[in-house]
Amino acid sequence: MQLPKIPFVVLDTETTGFVPKVNRVIEYAHMVFRDGEQVDEYDELVSVPVDIPDVVQIITRIRPDALTGKKPFEEHQSAIEKGIGDDTIIVGQNIMFDIRMLKGEGLDLSDRPWIDTSMLASLVFPELESYSLGYVSRVLELNHAPVHRALGDVRATMELLGKCWERLLELPQDMVMDIKATMNKSSEGYTKLFDALPTGNATSRPAWIQMPTPKKFPGMTRTVPLHKPAVGIVDMIEESLDPMMLQSIIDAAAKDTSTVHWVAVKNLTTMAKRLQLSDEVRVLQPPFLLLDAEAADTLRAKKSYSADEATLVTKLDWYEPKVFEDAPIHGEERSVWNGKLTCTETSKTYTDQFTNLPSVILLDHRQLLAFVADPEHAAHGALNSDAHIIIDDASMLEDTANKAYGHYCSLNDLRAAASDHEGLTKFTDLLQIWLEKTRNEQDVRFLAHSDLTAPDADALRSLLSGLLEDTTLPPQTHKHLEAAMRSIEEEALTRITWIETRQDGNQYMHSVPESVAELMKEDLYDKYPVTMLVPPKNAQLLQEAVHRSAKIALNTAVQRVQDPIEISFPEEMRGSTIVSDPPDGKTIVLAGSRRVIEEYFVKYTEDLEARGITLICQSFSGGVNRMQAEFLAAAEPAVWVLTPWTFEGISLPPGTVDHLIIDALPFDNPSQPVFSKRAEHFDNAFIGYSMPRLLQRLFRLLRTYRRIAKGSADVTVIDNRIKEKRYGKGVQNFMEMCCEKLSEDTAVKKPASDFPENWQMNLF
Numbered sequence: 001m002q003l004p005k006i007p008f009v010v011l012d013t014e015t016t017g018f019v020p021k022v023n024r025v026i027e028y029a030h031m032v033f034r035d036g037e038q039v040d041e042y043d044e045l046v047s048v049p050v051d052i053p054d055v056v057q058i059i060t061r062i063r064p065d066a067l068t069g070k071k072p073f074e075e076h077q078s079a080i081e082k083g084i085g086d087d088t089i090i091v092g093q094n095i096m097f098d099i100r101m102l103k104g105e106g107l108d109l110s111d112r113p114w115i116d117t118s119m120l121a122s123l124v125f126p127e128l129e130s131y132s133l134g135y136v137s138r139v140l141e142l143n144h145a146p147v148h149r150a151l152g153d154v155r156a157t158m159e160l161l162g163k164c165w166e167r168l169l170e171l172p173q174d175m176v177m178d179i180k181a182t183m184n185k186s187s188e189g190y191t192k193l194f195d196a197l198p199t200g201n202a203t204s205r206p207a208w209i210q211m212p213t214p215k216k217f218p219g220m221t222r223t224v225p226l227h228k229p230a231v232g233i234v235d236m237i238e239e240s241l242d243p244m245m246l247q248s249i250i251d252a253a254a255k256d257t258s259t260v261h262w263v264a265v266k267n268l269t270t271m272a273k274r275l276q277l278s279d280e281v282r283v284l285q286p287p288f289l290l291l292d293a294e295a296a297d298t299l300r301a302k303k304s305y306s307a308d309e310a311t312l313v314t315k316l317d318w319y320e321p322k323v324f325e326d327a328p329i330h331g332e333e334r335s336v337w338n339g340k341l342t343c344t345e346t347s348k349t350y351t352d353q354f355t356n357l358p359s360v361i362l363l364d365h366r367q368l369l370a371f372v373a374d375p376e377h378a379a380h381g382a383l384n385s386d387a388h389i390i391i392d393d394a395s396m397l398e399d400t401a402n403k404a405y406g407h408y409c410s411l412n413d414l415r416a417a418a419s420d421h422e423g424l425t426k427f428t429d430l431l432q433i434w435l436e437k438t439r440n441e442q443d444v445r446f447l448a449h450s451d452l453t454a455p456d457a458d459a460l461r462s463l464l465s466g467l468l469e470d471t472t473l474p475p476q477t478h479k480h481l482e483a484a485m486r487s488i489e490e491e492a493l494t495r496i497t498w499i500e501t502r503q504d505g506n507q508y509m510h511s512v513p514e515s516v517a518e519l520m521k522e523d524l525y526d527k528y529p530v531t532m533l534v535p536p537k538n539a540q541l542l543q544e545a546v547h548r549s550a551k552i553a554l555n556t557a558v559q560r561v562q563d564p565i566e567i568s569f570p571e572e573m574r575g576s577t578i579v580s581d582p583p584d585g586k587t588i589v590l591a592g593s594r595r596v597i598e599e600y601f602v603k604y605t606e607d608l609e610a611r612g613i614t615l616i617c618q619s620f621s622g623g624v625n626r627m628q629a630e631f632l633a634a635a636e637p638a639v640w641v642l643t644p645w646t647f648e649g650i651s652l653p654p655g656t657v658d659h660l661i662i663d664a665l666p667f668d669n670p671s672q673p674v675f676s677k678r679a680e681h682f683d684n685a686f687i688g689y690s691m692p693r694l695l696q697r698l699f700r701l702l703r704t705y706r707r708i709a710k711g712s713a714d715v716t717v718i719d720n721r722i723k724e725k726r727y728g729k730g731v732q733n734f735m736e737m738c739c740e741k742l743s744e745d746t747a748v749k750k751p752a753s754d755f756p757e758n759w760q761m762n763l764f
Contacts, residue, residue: 001162002169003036004196008089008115010161012153013098014060016052018505020104024048025073026062028102029150031158032083040083043151045070054602055620061148061606073105080107089189090114093133093157094331113189117160119311122330124167126319127212130626131330136160138633172202179314185303186310209318211326214273215653224248226256228388228529233551235531236394236539239699240562240742243707246392246533247275253360254280259388261360266393266400268364269325270651277362284363287343287350289324291316294348295341295476306419308332312341338410339417344475345370351378365397369404372523385528394532395696398516398545402674405519406495406512407486411435414484417477423470424477427463431484434460435507439499444673447497452490460488487511498673503619512674515681521547531555535699536737541692544678564741565706566714569732573718575663580604582613582639585658585710586631589641590701592664594619597641608639618642628652648700652708660705662717665731666697691727695734702738715739 011030017023025046032040045062047070057063084090090109092098095116099109118131125131128139137144137156140163144156171179176199183194226249229235239245246265253261265271272283296316299309312333321327329337343350361382368389371379391397411432418424434456439445451457464485468478487497487509497511513519524530525546534542539554546552575589579600591597601617608615614634616627618641628650631640642650644666667690668675675689682688705715717735722728 001159002166003033003158003162004165004193005036006089006192006196007032007034007085007087008091009033009084010091010154010158011084011095011098012092012150012157013101014056014062014150015101016048016050016056018097020100023101023104024050025101025105026052026056026067027060027150028073028076028080029154030080030083031154032085032088033158041151042080042083043154044076046073046076047071048073055598058602058605059148059620073107077105077107084109088112089192091117091157091161093117093153093160113187113192115161115189115193116307116331117157117164119307119331119333120164121160122328122333123311123314123318124164124208126208126210126328128328129629130622132622132626133157133160134622135626135629138630167206167208168197169200170202170206170208171197171200172204173199175205175318176200178317182305182310182313182317186305187307190307190310211319211328224252226252226261226388227531227555228259229531229553231385231529232526233553234525234546235529236552236554237531237533238536238539238554239533239703241565241699241703241706241738242562243703244274246271249390249392249533250275250277250281250360250362253388253390254278257359259359259386260357260382261388261390262368262383263360263362263390263392264365264368265362266365266396267649268362268367269323270649271392272362273651275362280358281360281362282353282358284353284361284367285323285350286364286367287345287347288338290343290347290350291321291323291341292343292347292349292476295343295474298474299336299340302420306336308336308416309419312336332412332416335410335412335416338413339415339480340474340476342476344479345374345377346475354378354382357382365391365393365400366404369401369520369524372527373405373519383528387528389524389528389530391530391532393700394534394542394545395538395700397520397532397542401516401520401545402512405516406510407483408511409480409483409487409509411507411509414480417480421473421477423463424467424473427460427467430456430463431460432507435499435501435509439501443502444498444500444671446673447487447492447499449493452488452493457488461485464488484509496674496677510673514677515544517544517547520545521550525550535696537734538692538696538699541695543688543692544681562706562742563711565702565709565739567717567735567739568714569717569722571720571723573716575661575718576600576603578661578663578718579615579639579641580607582608582637583659585636586634586656587637587639587659587661588647588657588705589639589661589663590644590647590666591641592643592666594643596663597643600641614638616640618646624650632656644697644701648697648704650704650708654708655710656708657705658710658713660701660709660713660715662698662701662715662719665694665717665719665721666701667694694731698731698735699738702735 009030009032013025014027015023015025026048027045029043031038045067047067052062052064090099090112095114099114103110121131121136128136133153133156136142142156142159144152146152176197180194180197183190227235250263253263268286269289300313305313312329315327315329319327324337371377371383415428418428438451464481467473467481468485486492492511495511495513500508500510539552575591578587578589597617597619601620605615616631618627621627624646627640631638632652670676679685679689702715722732
């Protein structure tokens with residue numbers, strides 16, 4: 001294996017958690033290299049005065065008795081420092097985590113040059129689905145032994161560095177000189193690494209510098225008759241579980257040149273990859289996914305880069321992305337993209353999309369609502385009252401409208417935007433202090449009158465006002481600052497406004513209208529012909545997305561052909577039984593909470609591993625991309641346990657899954673900020689709001705499963721509430737109706753007046 005001829009140390013820690021000083025290092029290992037040869041190795045367990053959580057014991061296989069008689073970290077520190085030396089570059093997978101944890105133990109390496117191998121791998125292995133060490137070890141066949149331990153991680157990280165170096169050695173001279181120039185403006189670690197890169201003998205660009213092409217899957221072959229309703233009447237089309245039903249609607253729209261069809265979807269990136277799109281269809285990218293060419297040039301022209309900026313600039317040069325998905329953007333590069341590189345609604349790159357539009361426009365919900373809410377928007381040269389607006393996945397429209405009409409500020413994105421501006425950095429630091437003080441250790445906290453009228457909030461607004469008048473700041477930064485202002489202004493009290501700290505430590509501010517239905521009625525339904533795709537029997541159950549006074553027509557003339565799905569509701573089955581003794585094939589279990597997933601992970605991981613069975617658990621097996629990749633590659637039987645909310649967004653090839661187990665009905669969390677406030681709009685919030693959202697989510701789960709399931713796949717619902725609660729029979733009837741075989745629906749269009757008042761009560 002070829003390694004860079006520079007002095008470096010590869011290190012790793014195993015810890016009791018993620019918070020320095022609060023959580024502790026229980027194992028440390030390193031390997032030191034000089035001139036490409038190993039010169040030192042260190043690996044020791046460390047005694048700690050705290051308990052090792054059960055989850056950590058399973059991940060690391062380090063039990064409390066293994067630490068009995070071991071020395072505390074301070075007694076290892078002298079030997080570690082001597083082994084590392086004074087001139088080595090610190091190398092590791094997600095190395096900043098280890099540096100922070102070691103600093104918490106008293107070993108401060110934060111001023112030393114460092115290299116993050118996960119970022120390096122994302123630069124030269126664009127084809128990988130994930131950059132977690134476990135996944136890359138499997139795909140690149142790295143020596144990752146002993147598994148689950150610090151020294152095993154060090155060996156795998158060292159070999160990953162070697163694999164990355166070998167690809168870098170394939171660069172031709174002009175690319176080597178360019179990347180050297182970029183990295184010389186960056187952190188000391190990357191500067192030294194790329195200074196050691198020889199020019200080599202390559203004469204052409206390596207074949208691996210390209211993003212993998214998404215695989216397209218055939219859709220429906222039949223056509224769907226489209227009906228353009230009158231303005232003021234919302235036309236509803238009941239969907240089937242066929243995930244490609246939208247394909248037939250787009251195909252029909254492309255053939256209809258009498259109008260322009262604006263087709264809005266929930267997830268534009270995923271849908272555009274999945275659909276077969278003709279020349280008559282244009283994908284209208286939202287500004288936050290589009291690269292602003294001028295902003296990219298501004299970033300390139302900087303005199304110095306952060307490490308994340310340097311790797312991102314290199315990816316811009318190598319992969320030449322037009323949208324986010326065109327480059328392997330990873331880690332905190334996302335914050336740099338969001339904070340500095342995205343288009344705004346007035347960017348030329350964005351507005352150029354509105355010229356010479358074809359007959360079908362594919363866009364996302366948020367863009368559509370931004371268009372109709374802003375009469376000055378560039379889209380209004382093309383979007384007029386003669387257009388036909390088709391909204392796919394309308395059961396998600398309330399949630400996407402929250403983002404379109406609301407204000408959202410990520411502290412990480414704001415900090416990335418502030419990296420070169422002293423005043424903005426000061427504001428971001430003060431904002432974080434205010435957030436910590438205000439949230440008072442709560443993960444989610446509504447902002448109150450006393451929070452926004454306090455002197456420190458007034459001081460923040462004063463700083464913000466000055467920054468918003470700073471014309472030297474780019475428009476991307478102004479957008480983040482405006483979102484911050486909307487969240488801390490006193491008017492935010494008239495909206496649903498809260499602050500949130502997530503499990504990874506990232507902090508956010510949100511401010512959402514009390515009612516998005518009223519806004520959409522005024523901006524959308526009363527001005528444009530609108531057709532919505534809705535789950536069966538849900539035409540009048542979208543009351544927080546379609547205002548109660550809106551006129552609705554049910555268009556049942558659209559074909560809803562589908563093959564049946566076998567679904568059952570056994571009374572005695574338990575999720576633990578499925579996980580501990582999984583059936584043949586590949587099984588997905590939808591658990592109701594992270595606590596249940598953790599319980600399964602702790603109880604069954606080691607036993608299943610000993611039997612050669614793969615168990616993948618959300619929050620404990622890496623991010624979504626890694627879990628998808630490992631589930632796809634796993635030998636059968638295999639089990640993947642995740643929440644319903646995560647399952648809705650997964651992307652697996654058709655024919656992957658044999659069994660879907662719904663362990664718990666996926667009701668909304670009643671303490672979720674928007675849900676808890678909107679529930680107050682109903683006399684009976686459970687029947688009027690919670691239950692319709694449950695049915696709509698169940699339909700989406702079944703549709704997702706239909707897309708990735710094998711032909712003989714089945715669904716099993718094992719929540720006891722199906723049999724024990726009064727509403728259980730209604731839920732069972734709805735799911736059975738969704739899964740039944742459908743032939744062509746030839747019924748005629750039905751006006752809203754034919755719906756009995758409160759007809760949904762019949763379901764329960």
